[in-house]
Amino acid sequence: MTLDVMMESPLVGDVAGNLRVLVGRLLRALQAQDPEDGLSMSKVSVLSRLADDGPASASTLASAERVRPQSMSATLAALEAEGLVARRPHPTDRRQILIELTEQGWQTARSARRSREDWLTRVLESEYDQEELRLLSRAIELLERLAER
Structure with a gap:
């Protein structure tokens, strides 16, 4: 089967639908692991991005988070309002405000x-064998490529 025929097949639609549902379920499962923090996945994502990338403008964060x-x-x-981020002037561009983590945010x-x-x-340790972990590792590479689109 050629790639053109495969791309037109119902398989692509099935994969897209199943992936959308699965990602939502996984996000809800992850969020449920620390319900006391009261953080939505969007908040966790912004905190993680600031922790990984450092201070950023609101527009940069919106673009990076695709919202x-x-x-x-x-x-x-x-x-x-929760004391997790603070705003400060950009050091070289007074027109911009940067968002950064507070100590509580960190x-x-x-x-x-x-x-x-x-x-x-x-x-992963209790439910998956080494071959399945290798497959998941490969799937992560593919999902990263998809997320960059």
Whole structure:
């Protein structure tokens, strides 16, 4: 079967639908691992991005997270109200405001990441053999490529 025929087959639609449902289920499972932190996945994602990449403007965060600027503004306002992020002037461009993690934001980002990764580690260790882990590792490469689109 050629790639052209395969791309036109129902398989592509099935994969797309199944992947959408599965990603949603996995996100909900990850969020459920630390319900006391009260953080939505969008908040966790922003905290993680700031922890990994450093301070950023709201527009840069919105673009990186692929959300509308209005949605990012609401997320940032909530994070700021919770004391997890703070705004400060850009050091060289006075027109911009940078968002950065507070100390509490750093602690929350680490805690959220740790609890979710610990859960994933336990499940992977107990439920998957080495061959399945290799397949998941390859799937992660493919999903990363998909996420960059």
